[in-house]
Amino acid sequence: MNFKKRDIISIKDFSREEIEYILECAKKMIPYAAGEKHNNILNEKILATLFFEPSTRTRLSFESAMHRLGGKVIGFADPSATSQKKGESLADTIRMADSYSDAIVIRHPQEGAARLAAEFAEVPVLNAGDGAGQHPTQCLLDLFTILTEKKKIKGNNVVLLGDLKYGRTVHSLAYALALFKADLTFVSPDTLKMPKEVINECKEFGVEPNSTSNLEKAIKEADVLYVTRIQRERFPDAEEYNRVVGTYKVDNALLKEAKKDLIVMHPLPRVVEIDPELDNTPHALYFKQAFNGVPVRMALLSLVLGGKKT
Amino acid sequence: MKEVKVTPIKDGTVIDHITPGNAVKVLHILKIPESTTAVVSVAINVTGKKGKKDIVKIESRELDPKELDKIALIAPKATINIIRDYEVVKKHKVELPTEVIGIAKCSNPTCISNAREPVQSRFHVVCKDPPRIRCYYCEREPEDVADMIV
Numbered sequence: 036m037n038f039k040k041r042d043i044i045s046i047k048d049f050s051r052e053e054i055e056y057i058l059e060c061a062k063k064m065i066p067y068a069a070g071e072k073h074n075n076i077l078n079e080k081i082l083a084t085l086f087f088e089p090s091t092r093t094r095l096s097f098e099s100a101m102h103r104l105g106g107k108v109i110g111f112a113d114p115s116a117t118s119q120k121k122g123e124s125l126a127d128t129i130r131m132a133d134s135y136s137d138a139i140v141i142r143h144p145q146e147g148a149a150r151l152a153a154e155f156a157e158v159p160v161l162n163a164g165d166g167a168g169q170h171p172t173q174c175l176l177d178l179f180t181i182l183t184e185k186k187k188i189k190g191n192n193v194v195l196l197g198d199l200k201y202g203r204t205v206h207s208l209a210y211a212l213a214l215f216k217a218d219l220t221f222v223s224p225d226t227l228k229m230p231k232e233v234i235n236e237c238k239e240f241g242v243e244p245n246s247t248s249n250l251e252k253a254i255k256e257a258d259v260l261y262v263t264r265i266q267r268e269r270f271p272d273a274e275e276y277n278r279v280v281g282t283y284k285v286d287n288a289l290l291k292e293a294k295k296d297l298i299v300m301h302p303l304p305r306v307v308e309i310d311p312e313l314d315n316t317p318h319a320l321y322f323k324q325a326f327n328g329v330p331v332r333m334a335l336l337s338l339v340l341g342g343k344k345t
Numbered sequence: 346m347k348e349v350k351v352t353p354i355k356d357g358t359v360i361d362h363i364t365p366g367n368a369v370k371v372l373h374i375l376k377i378p379e380s381t382t383a384v385v386s387v388a389i390n391v392t393g394k395k396g397k398k399d400i401v402k403i404e405s406r407e408l409d410p411k412e413l414d415k416i417a418l419i420a421p422k423a424t425i426n427i428i429r430d431y432e433v434v435k436k437h438k439v440e441l442p443t444e445v446i447g448i449a450k451c452s453n454p455t456c457i458s459n460a461r462e463p464v465q466s467r468f469h470v471v472c473k474d475p476p477r478i479r480c481y482y483c484e485r486e487p488e489d490v491a492d493m494i495v
Contacts, residue, residue, distance in 0.1 A: 045484065124462050147457040147482025151464060166455050168483055232486060 075105030083136035084110030096328035197263035368399035452487035
């Protein structure tokens with residue numbers, strides 16, 4: 036399997052075998068990501084991180100991943116300080132970054148921006164989130180977290196909770212979980228249901244997701260509870276946002292009847308949807324999940340830049 | 346006496362079996378009238394053997410059948426007839442290509458293909474009949490393809 040120079044734009048571009056291979060590589064990266072071991076395999080390589088939208092974990096973990104592998108990072112976290120402010124097209128910004136670096140990481144508010152970037156760049160492009168579209172590296176680290184905690188993905192009952200309409204992470208994740216034959220339950224307010232096209236994709240893999248607004252009932256059978264923030268910035272209408280924010284809250288009382296080994300995940304940042312009282316319980320996996328972004332992104336960077344072969 | 350609603354043409358192209366109501370969109374795809382000075386007749390909601398249909402006739406001009414495949418996006422059952430001296434010399438059923446470039450606009454207003462970027466709209470054809478297309482950039486599927494023709 037050769038990933039050299041490959042773009043990482045959408046989880047749908049990868050087969051199950053390819054995803055398994057990436058996750059295997061990520062597992063080997065854990066001691067390096069934790070700083071327990073050191074390597075220099077991307078020495079002299081430069082990563083350009085172009086963040087046209089705010090990010091904490093994705094940007095920092097990409098940068099950490101590159102540094103842990105001995106590479107260097109250039110880029111920006113605030114587009115207002117770039118030529119985009121002067122009206123430069125994304126295509127031109129990408130051409131420039133392409134000539135300055137060996138790989139490009141891009142986050143952009145418009146869907147399809149990473150795919151466009153890949154058209155204009157010779158170097159590999161890694162999508163760090165395009166609007167309400169794809170966020171493949173988040174999806175991979177979510178799969179990696181479930182796999183390392185539960186030892187397998189197939190057969191686990193995964194409850195996806197919150198904003199399933201606008202949330203980009205849950206669309207890719209539902210697709211990937213169905214690819215791995217997990218059981219899926221979607222819990223959301225009526226106005227924020229999972230789009231039909233995502234449900235249809237799950238069905239194409241032979242997975243029939245349950246949809247409900249009753250979280251208490253869904254939680255009893257859950258092996259994984261994946262909570263998402265209701266994102267104000269994705270709502271076209273502030274009134275719609277105000278009607279649904281705070282609909283669900285995950286706290287110790289809610290988890291009383293949950294399985295003992297239930298894991299609670301969240302792509303973060305959280306606002307009100309997970310009570311901090313949960314943080315010190317064995318259920319809370321979201322901080323470990325955030326750490327897993329580093330080994331997964333190390334695996335991806337080493338594969339697309341190093342051309343590591345099996 | 347049989348009423349003749351659409352007169353035969355001597356030479357040119359007849360696009361038959363267009364989904365009723367979509368003839369004007371077919372003209373739009375073919376960039377008519379901008380691309381031609383030929384006489385073009387349009388019949389809308391004509392009753393045929395298999396129910397209602399639209400017909401477009403372009404005189405003195407033979408259109409390239411491959412180019413006309415784009416029409417399949419809004420009229421998957423259309424047939425193209427090349428006419429010479431009142432006879433049909435070539436008949437071609439439209440077939441949607443696997444990729445459609447520059448014909449339809451993405452229905453997602455925040456898709457990068459709708460921004461000021463040097464790219465044309467681009468869609469993968471997911472299903473040929475009924476036509477379903479998926480944006481190459483944002484991966485969304487427009488609900489009504491006909492509405493998105495540019």
